[in-house]
Amino acid sequence: MKVWAVVERGTRDRTGAHGPDLRRVSHEIAAKAASLGDATVLDPHGSGERSSTVALAAALTERAKTDRPDLILIGATPAGRDLGARLAARLGWAYASEITDLKVEAGALLMMRTMYAGKVRATVRAALPAVVSVRPSAFPLPPDAASPTTEPIQVDASAEKLGFQRFEPTASATGRVPLGEARVIVSGGRGLKGPENWKMVEELAGTLGAALGASRAVTDAGWRPNEEQVGQTGKTVSPDLYIALGISGAIQHLAGMTSSKVIVAVNKDPDADIFKVCDYGVVADLFEFLPAFTEEVKKVKGAG
Amino acid sequence: MKILVCAKQVPDSTVRVKVAADGRSADTSGITWAIAPYDEYAIELALERKDRDPQTTVSVVTVGPARARDALRQALAMGCDEAIHVTGADAEKAEGLAVARALAKIADEAKPDLVLCGRQASDDDQGLVGPALADVLGWPHVATVTRFETVEGGTDVWKEVEGGHEVWRASGPAVLTVQKSEKDPRYPSLPGIMKAKTKEIPEKDLGSLGVDLNAPRLEIVKMEPPPxxxxxxxxxxxxxxxxxxxxxxxxxxxxxxx
Structure with missing residues (x-):
């Protein structure tokens, strides 16, 4: 079987332009493609230019006409989901977004994905050829995995009726790990009482090398940017460790994070719904607990 | 400016979705339905434009079964000018690409300057229809949009990306798939609700639109609650x-x- 992995390069801080390094999910899909058959790893960002989705889809479609892959894997990042959908439509192929598992059975794809904003999970079947976007961490990379050899794809944007103008960075964006790919997320809710208290959250996140998340109440109030929101109308995440600080656990939030490996919840209300899904819960006043916890984490991290 | 918003009716976000007895679909009996959350943001963005420029008209279209009419009624009550219901026996189970072709047909007739969709509907969560619609129309599209402005030479569109926004300029018609944006979707006003009650909502039969409804299938084999x-x-x-x-x-x- 012929499989493509279409990779993406990480963004540079404060400019939003593509940097030199492949994203983690790109390594993951390249390894998955190699395990499924005859793999080609294509890199449309090699030139560092910012191309529109249309131009990328057109370039990949041209290449697919001669190369005839059976399956195209794309990382389910915001850009990857966008490209995957347009590419599938252009090719007229089956499409599944944000799959978390995949196997080939009797010439068809059997995949796992969540539906209803994470409230249920489904096994879905599609005929080949197909385009699939793969959720980060769905296929964890073996520690000894070699970097894939990528092949650049030439993208011609000259005929586009859409042009890039400029990048406007979010003032409070911290340039940390993207939420969707983070292994550790520290998420804050209304229990933090105000945006000025995020210094405490940032300090813990910094110590852990974590991405920052937030509940909807917090982004709605304008305390944190929308892009940090976890749950319905925000991001669905599945890190190794999710720490929920002062988040009560509305169903829309829980749907976006219950597939995390380990969930820690800190809340002063012992009846908060978040405690029903956590592995470790602490019923405590955040403002007393959090500084002490950050200090203890620093001790452990400092030791090794 | 003429804006067409594509909206879908889905289970309300507060609904605890249960798996039906067949083990491969959601049990929707007795649940509350609503406009998909991102589609509501799309309606809000369109209506904000209308607030600033009364010349702007906002139409809303849905492809869905009879119940989806309530979603259109809601959109009219929020302030949309007109609504189109594409329905029929196949409307509920049409695949994304087929829905995109049907919506493209409606857009061909309505000739909007912009088509707005939510970035994904919170039932299948595929996020396919918006980009696919743009592809059928042969238009560019911009995803995860939080804002747009008319400028000399086209429309500037703010696309949310990691760490900020990219601003793209569309020189002609475009499809925008809308992300959660600054303002929460408005509630219908009382006069809005009264007006919406009497508005006619034309129905079009999906099977008679003259578009190809054959599309690659994504078949649900099994559905289960999360672990x-x-x-x-x-x-x-x-x-x-x-x-x-x-x-x-x-x-x-x-x-x-x-």
Missing amino acids: ARGGGKILKDGDARAAAQQLVQLLRDEAKVL
Whole structure:
């Protein structure tokens, strides 16, 4: 079987332009493609230019006409989901977004994905050829995995009726790990009482090398940017460790994070719904607990 | 400016979705339906434009079964000018690409300057229809949009990306798939509700639109609730320092995530 992995390069801080390094999910899909058959790893960002989705889809479609892959894997990042959908439509192929598992059975794809904003999970079947976007961490990379050899794809944007103008960075964006790919997320809710208290959250996140998340109440109030929101109308995440600080656990939030490996919840209300899904819960006043916890984490991290 | 918004009716976001007896679909009996949350943001963005420029008209279209009419009624009550219901026997189970072709047909007739869709509907969560619609129309599209402005030479569109926004300029018609944006979708006003009640909503039969409804299928083989969680260790006694020490020890030695 012929499989493509279409990779993406990480963004540079404060400019939003593509940097030199492949994203983690790109390594993951390249390894998955190699395990499924005859793999080609294509890199449309090699030139560092910012191309529109249309131009990328057109370039990949041209290449697919001669190369005839059976399956195209794309990382389910915001850009990857966008490209995957347009590419599938252009090719007229089956499409599944944000799959978390995949196997080939009797010439068809059997995949796992969540539906209803994470409230249920489904096994879905599609005929080949197909385009699939793969959720980060769905296929964890073996520690000894070699970097894939990528092949650049030439993208011609000259005929586009859409042009890039400029990048406007979010003032409070911290340039940390993207939420969707983070292994550790520290998420804050209304229990933090105000945006000025995020210094405490940032300090813990910094110590852990974590991405920052937030509940909807917090982004709605304008305390944190929308892009940090976890749950319905925000991001669905599945890190190794999710720490929920002062988040009560509305169903829309829980749907976006219950597939995390380990969930820690800190809340002063012992009846908060978040405690029903956590592995470790602490019923405590955040403002007393959090500084002490950050200090203890620093001790452990400092030791090794 | 003429704006066409594509909206879908889905289970309300507060609904606890249960798996039906067949084990491969959601049990929708007795649930509350609503406009998909991102589609509501798309309607809001369009209506904000109309607030600033009364010349702007906003039409809303849905492809869906008879019940989806309530979603259109809601959109009219929010302030949309007109609504189109594409319905019929195949409307509920049409695949994304087929829906995109049907919507493209409606757009061909309505000739809008912009088509707005939510970035994904919170039922299948595929996020396919917006980009596919743009492809059928042969238009560019911009995803995860939070804002747009008319400028000399076209429309500037703010696309949310990691760490900020990219601003793209569309020189002609375009499809925008809308992300959660600054303003929450408005509630219908009382006069809006009264007006919406009497508005005619033309129906079009999906099967008679003259578009190809054959599209690659994504078949649901099995549906199940997410793996159960719970039974976690709750630390509730003792002072903050003791709890912090205990949690760090558990995370390091038991969960092995530190």
